[in-house]
Amino acid sequence: MKAVRTIAELREHIQELKSSSDKKTVGLVPTMGYLHQGHASLIRAAKEKSDIVVVSIFVNPIQFGPGEDFETYPRDEQRDLAAAEGAGADLVFLPSVPVMYPKPTKTKIAVSDVTSGLCGASRPGHFDGVTTVVSKLFNIVQPDYAFFGMKDAQQVAVIQQMVFDLNINVQIIPCPIIREEDGLALSSRNVYLSQEERSQALVLSRSLRETKDALEQGRIRTAGQARDLLVSTISESKVAVIDYVEVVSFPELTSLENEARIMEQDESVLMALAVKFGKTRLIDNCLIQLKGE
Amino acid sequence: MKAVRTIAELREHIQELKSSSDKKTVGLVPTMGYLHQGHASLIRAAKEKSDIVVVSIFVNPIQFGPGEDFETYPRDEQRDLAAAEGAGADLVFLPSVPVMYPKPTKTKIAVSDVTSGLCGASRPGHFDGVTTVVSKLFNIVQPDYAFFGMKDAQQVAVIQQMVFDLNINVQIIPCPIIREEDGLALSSRNVYLSQEERSQALVLSRSLRETKDALEQGRIRTAGQARDLLVSTISESKVAVIDYVEVVSFPELTSLENEARIMEQDESVLMALAVKFGKTRLIDNCLIQLKGE
Structure with missing residues (x-):
């Protein structure tokens, strides 16, 4: 498994892994890191369905509102790398904020209707940040499949809507919620x-x-x-x-x-x-x- | 030259044209049809730079405001097909509105700042319609290059901003304004x-x-x-x-x-x-x- 921090390196390594055959499929697991068994199940699902598994770890500032926990969101890079490797990742993409946003983005992707209730109502602007960064990751990785946990069911619905509306050539694979033995959903x-x-x-x-x-x-x-x-x-x-x-x-x-x-x-x-x-x-x-x- | 009307056919024909070598490059010339020598110059520029030239012809309803000329915008499919072929197009994509928008889109791409003045001020929502449809065309065609006339200089700036912000893997090629002999810019x-x-x-x-x-x-x-x-x-x-x-x-x-x-x-x-x-x-x-x- 390789860990890369720049877009150029990532594209290069994907090309390298694909080099034997352009028919090889790529599965992307976008995460904000601090990986748990829920993420591991996504990576395993990706491994099963795709030839090359890319895990992205990026705490995306533009999906956090003022007063939310962007600064304190838990991070543990070393543990994440081990967890990703253990679950079967081929490449881990760990961009810094300046790699993803060399300048503050002037472009936003907004999905209406499906974002108006639930978390969209409590967290204004949150899903614009999610769709914008996921679209960036799709353009960077150009995956055939992308894996998202149903824990964030609204996120799955919003991303599926974006993929449908924008004709994005990626198949969204929703994966079941993983729970602790006592029932607590992993987060x-x-x-x-x-x-x-x-x-x-x-x-x-x-x-x-x-x-x-x-x-x-x-x-x-x-x-x-x-x-x-x-x-x-x-x-x-x-x-x-x-x-x-x-x-x-x-x-x-x-x-x-x-x-x-x-x-x-x-x-x-x-x-x-x-x-x-x-x-x-x-x-x-x-x-x-x-x-x- | 082939004229196709569905996304599936278009993708299939692009794959077919690429089949001899996946290294073949694709140039896209997005237009609203009623092609003139300005468009022809874009198609020729595309032909020079890319192995496969795709011309799209689509009068995009969501970039017209109320009271604008969506209904009366001039259309002449037969003449357009001849003009595209004459200039060197390999594929012409002529989707209907339901092909591009099987349901009203809930997803919009909005670029701020560069859209606030000039035509953006006179035509509210216009550039959201442009960036949304161009992004759809990019996802459908997956071109290496896309060619736009500098007649719509703000459109070039807006699309370049979107491509930069969203890490879209396409190179935008702005092409010079073409004028009648007496100076009138072609439109x-x-x-x-x-x-x-x-x-x-x-x-x-x-x-x-x-x-x-x-x-x-x-x-x-x-x-x-x-x-x-x-x-x-x-x-x-x-x-x-x-x-x-x-x-x-x-x-x-x-x-x-x-x-x-x-x-x-x-x-x-x-x-x-x-x-x-x-x-x-x-x-x-x-x-x-x-x-x-």
Whole structure:
């Protein structure tokens, strides 16, 4: 595995790895580093599907709002390199901010509609920063496949929309959420949690699991009932402060009417949460696939 | 030469033309059709620099504002195909609106700063439409080079900014303005002009030429004097209605202070005009290259 820091080096190494055959496929796993088993599962999925696996590690300043955690976002380059290699990466791209933004970007890619709710509502400008940097990475790496975790389900929907609208020649592969044994969804931000907060945060996965069970067993049926059950379960934690609890179509992310029967929808339904524990905002979600996708 | 109407066909034919060697380069000439000698010069430049020349012909609805001439923009497919073939095109891509926009696009690419003045000020949203469709064409064709006429100098600056900011792997080749013998810059919109308007419109190229001469001969020196001379010359036409007369840096497109001495600038200076003759808005410009670019 090679670690490279400039665009020229990266392109050169990709060409080199491709040199035996231009038919070799490239899989890209874009990350902000501080890799955990969720990232490792993306890298393994990339390894399985592509000949050459590129992992990018870049904490992208333009997707953080004022007062968010850009400066304090956890970083550990040495551990990340070992983790990427262990999971099967061929190349790790670790650009500095000046490599990605030699001048402040005047160009932004903005996706409407799918960015208006959920995290888009709580984090204005966030998804413009995501689509802009992901588009840059796509142009730099020119991958055949790109792998994103469903933990950030809205991010997957936004990027798929961008790829569709701009005719980007890359296939987006969404990969399942990876959880700790006790249910906590893996996130680089979990390190911010105190022991007490971490234990309280289990209410997120539990609320999703219990609501899904209730829907599948027919104890509840509507989006309104699902929202109520999610909110009441989360509220059992005294320190949880709800940012949003939403039940939306996927990938359109249109809010379901309170009366809408979840298991009778024509398309997948996403139950999505953002909840603060102390200063740490966590997200989690559960996708109910209704068309056997 | 082949004419194709779908993205799949286009990609297939490009692959076919490349098949003998993946080292073959692709040159793209994006147009809105109704081809004239200006377009032909772009196609010839593309032919000289690239192995495979793709001409796209698409009147892009999202770059027209309400009340602009999207519906009436001149179209003549048969003549265009002959002109493209005559100039050396290998492939002509003529997508319909549903091919380019199977659903209304939710994704827009916006470039700030360089779009705020000149035509960007008169035509809000115009350049978002241009950058979005050009980015789509780049993703569809994946050219090594793309050729744009300097008649739309701001468009060249905006696209170069987008390519730089998004790390798009294409080299933009600006090509000189082509004029009629009497000086009128070629434009598909010239067909809108009555005989009288066409004759009045010669004031555009004349004002630029005379101002450039005056600067080179030292009869005038400053941006303010250049603006005054341009305005007074254009005003000799009784029917000319000025939209803008600007003297700006290129490619930054920052307005020069009135006192700034044009021939002593560190970078190129663009004198740019937009003037209406009857219902027809014409643009023209003159680039004063000061660094021997």
